[in-house]
């Protein structure tokens with residue numbers, strides 16, 4: 223149980239691959255996860271089926287940490303595009319046929335917890351700004367590079383939300399016009415060229431012309447993790463793909479620095495974890511691409527919150543709101 227100065231809230235993080243439900247204890251400067259459950263999203267089963275499973279898991283966590291659902295707020299972070307507070311989905315290739323459904327109302331009807339929802343990138347930067355290694359900065363960006371790419375932005379101390387709650391879709395800035403497209407069809411965007419799904423797909427297409435690559439050795443479809451592992455073994459094809467990814471990521475990072483002049487730009491997500499051996503190279507390439515003022519000092523860091531940033535941010539968001 224949390225100590226008396228802490229507030230217990232419930233939170234969830236909805237991604238295209240998995241969903242997490244959790245109970246967290248919040249104080250002024252710390253957050254700890256008391257209990258959590260992870261399960262597969264399987265988005266093709268539809269919004270209601272996924273939300274029903276989430277509601278069941280939240281209920282069982284509430285029981286385990288001994289809180290009353292009716293009075294314990296629930297904060298939800300979700301892959302977007304999604305509207306802030308009510309959490310109504312817009313069209314998304316990653317969550318097909320979920321558009322028009324609202325997370326907050328659906329869960330509130332099911333489990334009765336007062337619920338607010340927001341974009342996972344926005345929640346991640348909120349978490350970094352309160353409890354991360356670089357907290358209390360007024361200008362801050364969190365960029366996640368995983369299956370897809372997205373950002374949360376705090377500018378002049380305020381979360382940038384946008385007219386349709388759609389701000390922060392940094393994965394879709396065009397960095398190589400006419401290049402490979404993401405699932406949304408924007409050609410040459412950052413996500414289309416350097417996300418986890420892009421790395422896997424590029425490798426899968428290239429092995430047909432590179433029969434000697436060690437990437438050819440398995441029977442299964444290639445994943446981004448396979449490409450990273452092969453590049454660590456100095457496989458020439460995998461090394462070439464990773465080198466291109468570093469070039470493309472550095473273009474995206476340079477653009478974000480130029481647009482927002484952040485005090486810190488924090489990187490998270492599975493692809494960033496995988497690229498750890500190339501971290502110095504990524505920073506060097508970014509220095510070579512960014513405005514001259516970044517030649518000596520680049521304010522780019524890896525997240526200290528791991529994959530928990532959106533979940534923690536959702537807990538903070540609902541605690542602020544309630």
Ligand SMILES: [Zn+2]
Nearest residue numbers: 394404408411
């Ligand atoms: Zn795109």
